[in-house]
Amino acid sequence: MENCSQIMGIPVPKLTMEDIVHIIDQVITENKAELFHVVTLNPEITMSCQHDIQLHTIIDEAGHLTADGAGIVMVSRLKGNPLPERVTGCDLLFNLLEMGNRKKWSFYLLGANEMTSKMATEVISKNYPNVSILGRQHGFFDQKDEAQIVDEIASLSPDVLVVALGAPKAEFWIHKFKNELNVRGCYWRWWKS
Numbered sequence: 001m002e003n004c005s006q007i008m009g010i011p012v013p014k015l016t017m018e019d020i021v022h023i024i025d026q027v028i029t030e031n032k033a034e035l036f037h038v039v040t041l042n043p044e045i046t047m048s049c050q051h052d053i054q055l056h057t058i059i060d061e062a063g064h065l066t067a068d069g070a071g072i073v074m075v076s077r078l079k080g081n082p083l084p085e086r087v088t089g090c091d092l093l094f095n096l097l098e099m100g101n102r103k104k105w106s107f108y109l110l111g112a113n114e115m116t117s118k119m120a121t122e123v124i125s126k127n128y129p130n131v132s133i134l135g136r137q138h139g140f141f142d143q144k145d146e147a148q149i150v151d152e153i154a155s156l157s158p159d160v161l162v163v164a165l166g167a168p169k170a171e172f173w174i175h176k177f178k179n180e181l182n183v184r185g186c187y188w189r190w191w192k193s
Contacts, residue, residue, distance in 0.1 A: 005076035005083050008046050010056075012065050012072065016084050020066055021095045027063070028105060028159045028184045035178045036185050037061075040068035040089035045167050055168050058175045066092065096160060096185075097128045106132040108153050108183070111139035111164025134158045139165045146177075154182035161186040 004011035015023075020038070027036040039045070039062045046069075049056040059065065066087035067073050076083040100107065107124070109117055117138045124133055134156040137149050153161060161183040163170045174186055 005079065005081040007041075007072055007075055008050060010041065010046060010049060010059060010065070012041060012067050012076070012083060014083055015064070015066060015087065017087050017091060017095055020064060020087055020092065021099055023064060024096060024160075024185045025099055025103070028103075032184060035174075035181055035183050036063035037174055037178065038064045038066065038092075038185065039171060040087065040092065041065045041072060042069040042167065043071040045171070046072065048168055052168070055171060058168075058171050061175070062171075093162060097124060097131055100160065101128040101130045104130050104132070105159040106134045106156075107160045107162060108134050108156060108158040109136040109162050109164075110149070110153070111137075111162075111166075111170070113140065114138040150177050150180050154180055157182045159184055 004013050006012075024036070024038065039059055041059070045055070045059065049059055067076070067083045068086065068088045070086060073083050073086050096105075097107075099105070109120060111117070112120070117136050121133050121136050124131060135152060135158075137152075141149060161174075161181060163174055163186065165173055174181075178186075
């Protein structure tokens with residue numbers, strides 16, 4: 001594929017931060033029913049895909065991939081098919097918050113520890129006053145609580161679900177519940193803890 005760089009059998013689109021934010025904006029504006037899963041692909045996930053067929057399938061089915069990791073970008077350059085830039089999950093979150101502040105998007109934060117989750121909500125509310133944080137849930141929940149968390153997210157129907165459960169746990173969790181979440185845009189990795 002000309003618009004992708006193959007990294008260990010994974011086609012990574014040649015997108016800049018501006019490109020991916022524009023794509024997510026379009027997904028939210030079009031209000032599509034299906035979840036648009038954005039995976040910020042790092043070396044850890046790329047290596048795991050080499051021996052985990054289910055994870056590789058989840059990555060293949062994702063709405064979009066970004067090159068999250070200097071190693072991903074470096075390999076693309078060594079192969080002579082360079083990716084334009086690194087697009088990290090944390091940087092993507094800040095760009096989505098800026099866009100969301102202009103467009104009054106709603107977010108749900110899932111993951112990290114309770115203190116980080118609470119602090120992230122406070123910082124976002126202070127710095128992005130037009131963004132609605134509809135809810136949040138720390139990432140140290142029991143499996144028996146998953147149905148209640150999924151129901152809460154689905155009932156709130158945020159524009160963006162941000163998942164910080166670690167790699168590749170976040171990818172598996174999003175894939176498992178993708179048809180129940182009632183979210184337009186969804187991606188993993190958000191706040192540096």
